[in-house]
Amino acid sequence: KLAKLACLFVLVLQTTAFAHGNPKEVNEKVIRAFHDAFPLAEKVDWKEKDNGYVVYFIENAIRSQIEYDLDGNFLSAIRYYQNPCLLPLRLSWQLHKKFGDKTVYGITETSSGSKTFYYVKLEGQSDWVTVRGNANGNLRVVEKLDKQQ
Helix, strand or coil, X not given: CHHHHHHHHHHHHHHHHCCCCCCCCCCHHHXXXXXXXXXXXXXXXXEEECCEEEEEEEECCEEEEEEEECCXXXXXXXXXXXXXXXXXXXXXXXXXXXXXXXXXXXXXXXXXXXXXXXXXXXXXXCEEEEEEECCCCCEEEEEEEECXX
């Protein structure tokens, strides 16, 4: 009787977790890998892909998405935030040094394999600049837009 109750509890949990258009069943390895790494995740939403899953969630006010393969291995991630304090120190210093007259509007952090890049949208008095950087502080302007006067 206890086993039936436990099965019912797990079924209810899975049904609740995957409501609103989520896949009917996400591999247990993937769920365990996600919950072990992100126990405080909120607003979790799973989407099925050809050979894995993508999970969208919020943790510590940071919107994130992670792509997993069917075995629960991390493939890639994207995080969106505004707080420049979350950037690696070397990158933060270089941004301050080269773009000190601009403020950070938003940051998109992309991770795949062992590489992580940061796309930082900066707002100046008369323009917008998007800079691509890495943890070593290497920077490259990838977009510059003038504001209409």
